[in-house]
Amino acid sequence: MYKIFRTLLWAILLGICSCTHDSLFDPVDAPSNLTYSPDSIAVQSGQVASSATPTLLGSRPFAFNLNTIPANGGTITIDEAGVIHVGSQAAAGKYSATVVVINAAGSVSFPNIYKIRVYDPPQPPSDLLYTPDSVNIHAGSNFTSNRPGVNGTRPFTFTIIGNPEPDNISIDNRGIVSTSAALPVGTYPLTIQVANTEGSETFISALTLNVTDVDQAPSALSYSMNSMALDSGTTASSVTPTLSGTAPFTFSLTSSPDAGAAITIDNFGIITAGPPLVPGVYTIDIQVTNSAGTTSFPGAYTITINEVIPVTFTNDVLPLINQYCSTCHTTGPKTIYSDYNNAARDINLILDRVQRKPGSAGFMPKNGKPLTADQIQLLKDWLAHGLLE
Numbered sequence: 001m002y003k004i005f006r007t008l009l010w011a012i013l014l015g016i017c018s019c020t021h022d023s024l025f026d027p028v029d030a031p032s033n034l035t036y037s038p039d040s041i042a043v044q045s046g047q048v049a050s051s052a053t054p055t056l057l058g059s060r061p062f063a064f065n066l067n068t069i070p071a072n073g074g075t076i077t078i079d080e081a082g083v084i085h086v087g088s089q090a091a092a093g094k095y096s097a098t099v100v101v102i103n104a105a106g107s108v109s110f111p112n113i114y115k116i117r118v119y120d121p122p123q124p125p126s127d128l129l130y131t132p133d134s135v136n137i138h139a140g141s142n143f144t145s146n147r148p149g150v151n152g153t154r155p156f157t158f159t160i161i162g163n164p165e166p167d168n169i170s171i172d173n174r175g176i177v178s179t180s181a182a183l184p185v186g187t188y189p190l191t192i193q194v195a196n197t198e199g200s201e202t203f204i205s206a207l208t209l210n211v212t213d214v215d216q217a218p219s220a221l222s223y224s225m226n227s228m229a230l231d232s233g234t235t236a237s238s239v240t241p242t243l244s245g246t247a248p249f250t251f252s253l254t255s256s257p258d259a260g261a262a263i264t265i266d267n268f269g270i271i272t273a274g275p276p277l278v279p280g281v282y283t284i285d286i287q288v289t290n291s292a293g294t295t296s297f298p299g300a301y302t303i304t305i306n307e308v309i310p311v312t313f314t315n316d317v318l319p320l321i322n323q324y325c326s327t328c329h330t331t332g333p334k335t336i337y338s339d340y341n342n343a344a345r346d347i348n349l350i351l352d353r354v355q356r357k358p359g360s361a362g363f364m365p366k367n368g369k370p371l372t373a374d375q376i377q378l379l380k381d382w383l384a385h386g387l388l389e
Contacts, residue, residue: 031058031101031108034082040115041084045092051084051114059103063362065352067098067109067383076116080361084114092120100348107348125152125194125201128175132242134208138215138291139185143247145177145207146240146268153196161191161202169209177207185211215292218245221269227302228273235274238301243269246290254296255285263303271301279307310385313340317382320375324365344387351379 036054043049056062064082075087076095084097095116100109129149137143150156158175160166168183169190177190189205223241230236243249251265262277263284271284284301287294311317321337322330329337337343343350353364354371365371371379382388 028059028103028105029057030105031056031062031103033057034099034101034108034110034113036084036114039113040117041086042117042119043086043090045090045118045120046088048088049086054082054099056082056101058101059105061103063102063349063352065100065102065348065355067100067348067351067380077355080356084116086116086118090116090118092118094118100352102349102352120153122153122196122198123151124199125150125156125196127151128192128194128201128203128206130177130207131240132244133206134210136210136212136216136244136246137179137183138246139183139211139213140181141248141291142181143177143179143183143209148175148206150175150194152194153198155196157195159193159195161193163190164188177209179209179211183209183211185213187211212246215246215290216244217292218243218249218288218290218295220244221286221288221295221297221300223301226300227304229304229306230273231306231308232277232279233275233308235272237273238269238271241269241300243288245288245295246292248290250289252287252289253284254287255283255298271303273303273305277303277305279305281305310388311378311382312388313343313382314389316378317343320371320378324368324371327368328366340389344389347379347383347387351376351383354379 034054034056036051038052041049041051062082064078064080066076066078066084075090076097077085077087078099079085082099082101095118096112097114097116098109098111099113100107127150131146135143135145155173156175157173158171160169160171163169165183165188168180169177169188171177171192175192175194188209188211190207190209191202191204192206193200193202221241221243223239225239228236228238250267251269253263253265262275263271263273263282265271265286273282282303282305283299284303285296285298286300287296318338321343325337328334335342335346337346337350353362354376356363358370
């Protein structure tokens with residue numbers, strides 16, 4: 001009897017040990033191998049489109065957040081399945097989406113994982129504009145125009161209608177007009193036709209070439225917008241100026257206080273400013289040279305660099321948390337996000353939740369009014385500025 005009992009006991013113990021069951025200590029795998037197929041989409045502005053549902057390894061459940069969508073205005077979003085949606089208000093342009101995936105193991109960023117192109121409806125050519133639209137050329141010199149501005153759907157083809165000097169005046173498919181040194185003295189108003197798949201448009205006297213024996217010194221330098229303002233750390237450029245005199249010209253800056261190499265001018269007179277300019281106002285003196293001499297244009301342009309005040313937790317994020325999250329996340333029962341360390345640790349999760357559709361699973365503030373686009377951008381700026389306390 002004892003032997004039978006012992007045998008049964010061993011059988012029971014062996015059976016228990018050999019049972020398969022879920023361990024309370026199964027490892028949690030971080031998100032990995034996020035894949036969209038296809039990994040890009042093109043959509044006409046005013047319409048909506050969505051990506052395919054992505055594949056992803058790791059331990060569920062996942063939360064998804066879009067981390068970098070430049071200037072999307074809140075019209076490019078991601079849902080709880082990782083599907084990226086392009087709204088009807090998305091501006092035309094190219095967008096590169098960085099997706100952040102969060103689970104119990106942490107968050108993982110997948111940079112530039114999805115490409116989006118929003119394009120305008122096809123339009124015929126319009127508004128051809130050369131700057132300047134009348135130039136003086138010294139006889140015996142070559143000339144190349146600026147590339148013109150033109151509205152409509154690319155690509156375009158350009159044709160000079162009734163070309164007065166087909167051997168000496170030409171135009172390429174960018175609209176750039178070139179002349180040879182053999183172009184005779186005279187005045188040549190050029191009528192240019194621009195065509196695309198939607199039609200064609202003819203622009204009478206779009207560019208006038210004045211070929212003279214006498215060089216004329218640079219004069220009347222003018223920017224249609226003679227100033228620009230930009231935030232510190234960013235880069236911007238001026239419009240192309242108009243200028244009288246005999247082409248070609250060379251441009252130089254004769255004063256850009258404390259700017260060093262951060263303010264430049266090219267051979268079309270376009271001024272570019274960028275880092276490391278410190279906040280302040282910069283008055284630009286310009287010198288223009290051609291075969292007839294040099295002319296100075298003091299105070300021709302003004303650049304204002306605005307100081308960007310970084311977003312901080314104490315000054316910017318905490319008041320937002322106190323206003324929208326006090327029911328659950330300042331005094332309990334959930335994670336206390338009025339604590340800097342908790343908020344900084346979970347910023348990607350917070351961004352994911354506040355960008356979900358109201359009423360969907362996980363939307364925050366729970367049962368509350370959604371954050372505005374500006375408030376969501378403030379949270380993104382806090383992340384971009386380095387989660388300053």
